Amino acid sequence: MAKHATPLLDQLESGPWPSFVADIKEEADRRRKNEKNVTYQIPSDVCDDLLGVLELSYTDGTTHWKHGGIVGVFGYGGGVIGRYCDQPQMFPGVAHFHTMRVNQPAGKYYKTDYLRQLCDIWDMRGSGLTNMHGATGDIVLLGTTTPQLEEIFFELTHNMNTDLGGSGSNLRTPAACLGESRCEWACYDTQEMSYQLTMEYQDELHRPAFPYKFKFKFDGCPNCCVASIARSDMAFIGTWKDNIGIDQEAVAAYIGGELKPNGGAHADKDWGAFDIQKEVIDLCPTECMWIEDGKLKINDRECTRCMHCINVMPRALRIGNDRGLSILVGAKAPILDGAQMGSLLVPFIKAEEPYDEIKEVIESIWDWWMEEGKNRERLGELIKRQGLAKCIEVVGLKPVPQHVLEPRHNPYIFWKEEDVTGGWQRDIAEFRKHHQR
Numbered sequence: 001m002a003k004h005a006t007p008l009l010d011q012l013e014s015g016p017w018p019s020f021v022a023d024i025k026e027e028a029d030r031r032r033k034n035e036k037n038v039t040y041q042i043p044s045d046v047c048d049d050l051l052g053v054l055e056l057s058y059t060d061g062t063t064h065w066k067h068g069g070i071v072g073v074f075g076y077g078g079g080v081i082g083r084y085c086d087q088p089q090m091f092p093g094v095a096h097f098h099t100m101r102v103n104q105p106a107g108k109y110y111k112t113d114y115l116r117q118l119c120d121i122w123d124m125r126g127s128g129l130t131n132m133h134g135a136t137g138d139i140v141l142l143g144t145t146t147p148q149l150e151e152i153f154f155e156l157t158h159n160m161n162t163d164l165g166g167s168g169s170n171l172r173t174p175a176a177c178l179g180e181s182r183c184e185w186a187c188y189d190t191q192e193m194s195y196q197l198t199m200e201y202q203d204e205l206h207r208p209a210f211p212y213k214f215k216f217k218f219d220g221c222p223n224c225c226v227a228s229i230a231r232s233d234m235a236f237i238g239t240w241k242d243n244i245g246i247d248q249e250a251v252a253a254y255i256g257g258e259l260k261p262n263g264g265a266h267a268d269k270d271w272g273a274f275d276i277q278k279e280v281i282d283l284c285p286t287e288c289m290w291i292e293d294g295k296l297k298i299n300d301r302e303c304t305r306c307m308h309c310i311n312v313m314p315r316a317l318r319i320g321n322d323r324g325l326s327i328l329v330g331a332k333a334p335i336l337d338g339a340q341m342g343s344l345l346v347p348f349i350k351a352e353e354p355y356d357e358i359k360e361v362i363e364s365i366w367d368w369w370m371e372e373g374k375n376r377e378r379l380g381e382l383i384k385r386q387g388l389a390k391c392i393e394v395v396g397l398k399p400v401p402q403h404v405l406e407p408r409h410n411p412y413i414f415w416k417e418e419d420v421t422g423g424w425q426r427d428i429a430e431f432r433k434h435h436q437r
Contacts, residue, residue, distance in 0.1 A: 004052030049093030079164030101165035106191035137175030186220030187238030188351035211373035240320030250316035330380030
């Protein structure tokens with residue numbers, strides 16, 4: 001029998017969608033029965049009390065979690081998020097309810113033995129509740145007490161060869177798509193790059209020293225399966241420099257109905273005959289495609305690599321062969337200044353080990369941000385405050401047309417002294433000499 005009455009939470013189980021309330025109740029019931037004879041190292045009624053405190057929050061219209069100070073494991077400033085309930089007498093099971101972030105493998109590939117071992121540790125030393133995965137990408141272990149943190153950390157690092165992820169004002173756990181391991185459109189090895197940069201920047205990951213959080217995400221192609229363009233301070237998105245490959249026979253097969261568009265997705269629905277003009281050409285954002293003499297033509301100089309045509313006709317169109325990635329900066333969810341998408345910084349760079357050129361870009365950005373960024377100011381907000389031109393300058397790049405979002409609205413042009421010294425001054429001096437003669 002449930003420990004607390006939860007009439008408000010019970011309503012969340014009534015709809016057609018899966019409910020987290022049902023999941024927590026199931027875990028609470030499993031812990032009560034304890035059919036595996038687990039020796040729980042934290043209160044066994046932790047899930048019952050979690051439901052109880054949430055019901056109270058719904059009733060009171062306010063949270064009953066408080067910030068209780070910094071809590072973590074020895075030597076690490078990140079990876080553990082302290083949680084304390086402000087009603088410990090009423091809900092002793094969640095008096096402490098700390099979250100642990102665990103660094104996920106690149107591409108989120110797991111062996112079943114690993115998952116079983118992780119669940120066994122969390123059953124005994126935590127609440128048994130997990131989030132696979134958090135918004136940043138980590139394995140999120142929800143709810144344990146302060147004395148168990150070091151015990152769990154020891155098990156993860158010594159027995160499972162696994163590290164904690166990032167939390168606080170540091171480098172957050174890098175996240176990558178499946179990349180070349182499974183995707184035919186991947187333009188670089190996202191898993192390898194994610195791993196290498198994770199290993200390179202261990203101090204930045206575990207010892208917070210930044211103005212605020214900083215996220216890497218690695219997308220193998222512009223389809224952006226880990227949403228790097230919207231959710232990372234620095235996005236690495238695979239792209240190519242040469243032309244899209246075209247199989248004209250396959251194009252004809254799509255037009256003739258022998259091949260199903262979109263890789264056969266929704267083949268159970270009758271959308272009617274495939275119309276390449278309506279479904280591909282007219283939807284091209286730069287209008288760089290057309291049919292000529294029965295063949296598909298592409299002006300690749302105008303192509304922005306949006307992937308739409310390739311997604312619709314994967315048998316007919318292929319990504320180019322001169323592959324690398326673009327670096328975008330400044331994406332974030334609404335914190336101080338609203339949601340922002342990433343801005344293009346490096347249009348194309350090769351993704352080749354040991355990634356020295358890419359590391360130079362990263363470290364130049366960090367030096368600027370740590371010097372100029374305000375407390376709790378994300379990189380995107382600093383760029384918005386000081387301008388993308390400043391960001392381009394600190395990285396040592398030259399502006400290119402791809403950096404221009406739209407024509408300038410301001411008629412005034414401000415020159416730097418070093419840009420004009422010896423330039424217009426020399427011209428004026430020559431003009432005066434000419435007229436003095």
